[in-house]
Amino acid sequence: MSFPRKKLVAGNFKMNMTSSEVAPYLEVFRQETEKLNDVDIVLIPPFTAIAKASEILGGAQKIRLGAQNMSPEAKGAYTGEISAPMLRDLFVRYVLVGHSERRRLFGETDELVRRKLVTALASELRPILCVGETLEERQAGQEKAILEGQLRGALEGLTPDQISEVIVAYEPVWAIGTGLTATPEQAQEAHLFIRDYLGKLAGTSLANKARILYGGSVTPANAKELMSQPDIDGALVGGASLDPRGFAEIVAAATPEE
Numbered sequence: 001m002s003f004p005r006k007k008l009v010a011g012n013f014k015m016n017m018t019s020s021e022v023a024p025y026l027e028v029f030r031q032e033t034e035k036l037n038d039v040d041i042v043l044i045p046p047f048t049a050i051a052k053a054s055e056i057l058g059g060a061q062k063i064r065l066g067a068q069n070m071s072p073e074a075k076g077a078y079t080g081e082i083s084a085p086m087l088r089d090l091f092v093r094y095v096l097v098g099h100s101e102r103r104r105l106f107g108e109t110d111e112l113v114r115r116k117l118v119t120a121l122a123s124e125l126r127p128i129l130c131v132g133e134t135l136e137e138r139q140a141g142q143e144k145a146i147l148e149g150q151l152r153g154a155l156e157g158l159t160p161d162q163i164s165e166v167i168v169a170y171e172p173v174w175a176i177g178t179g180l181t182a183t184p185e186q187a188q189e190a191h192l193f194i195r196d197y198l199g200k201l202a203g204t205s206l207a208n209k210a211r212i213l214y215g216g217s218v219t220p221a222n223a224k225e226l227m228s229q230p231d232i233d234g235a236l237v238g239g240a241s242l243d244p245r246g247f248a249e250i251v252a253a254a255t256p257e258e
Contacts, residue, residue: 005211007227007254008167008234010042010066010128011241012096012215013049022049025244026056030063032248039254040234042066042094042128043241047082054090066094066128069102072115074123084123095120097127098154100173110153117154121162128167128236129154130215131194135174143172144193151197160202168194168212169236175216177238184225187214191231220249227254 017025022045033041044066045053057063071081087095096102097120098113113129120127131150133143147170155163170190172182182190191212199207214226215236226232234254241247 005209005233006038006040007256008040008042008211008213009251009254010044010094010169010213010234010236011247012044012066012068012099012236012238013046013242014068014101014238015046016242017045017049019049019052022053023056026053029244029248032245033062033251036248036251036255038256039251040064041251044068044094044096050087050090050092054092057091059091064093065091066096067092067125068096068099070095070097070116070120070125072112072119074119084119084125087125088123092125094126094128094167096169097129098150099130100132100171100176104173110150113150114154117166118158121158121165126165126167128169128213130169130171130236132171132173132176132216138172138174143190147190147193148197151194151201155198155201158201160206163198163202164206164209166210168198168210169215170194170212171215171236177217179217181217181219181222181226182214184229187226188229188231191229195231218250220246220253223250223253 041063067087071078071083074083097116102108117127131147133146137146175181194212195207198210211233213234213236214232218235218237219240237250
């Protein structure tokens, strides 16, 4: 049985694009997506470009802003950190939590991911919780155990209402920035597993409403086939989001056909 869920497409610019570069990007991207409706769009620029993007977008409902990271602390002596209130002040509405690069390169543990997620929810930010396995873990047949462990570490103990505010992004680590992509069948299998596990934590009804995104070398060429799978509710796009026209094509692929 399928349940109608509005697609969401998020573009993670990573450590790319300056404040001066975001204005021409948005000019093109807004033109290209002007007639695209019935899909949620989130742009996730680096911290230094958020203020400029927020200024340009104003109160636009169609394109929302996200942040790539966030401190679990609200304020204080944490040099180099960015807090949830700081992000809210710039009209940021979404935040990535537990991205594989944060886990792998900066040693973020499941416990730290959980603290950030709880802080985001308390601050009325929508967390996009990233989970996924490495190539070695997949080859060893451990992908489901890894996904369950990451989901449990971040979500167990939260109320169903809290979990309902979380967007999950399945990002197989072996497909991020490599040009490799999970087949639609592989991605669908992982998404269904995630949805079933959410059902165990918060009930079937909530799990059927939850949005689960796919992230991992999404391009205009493969976006349509990936997002046509029954349990794939959108995409978390990395490198391909840096081209405003190409990213608009991915957004178009998520838009329901008339």
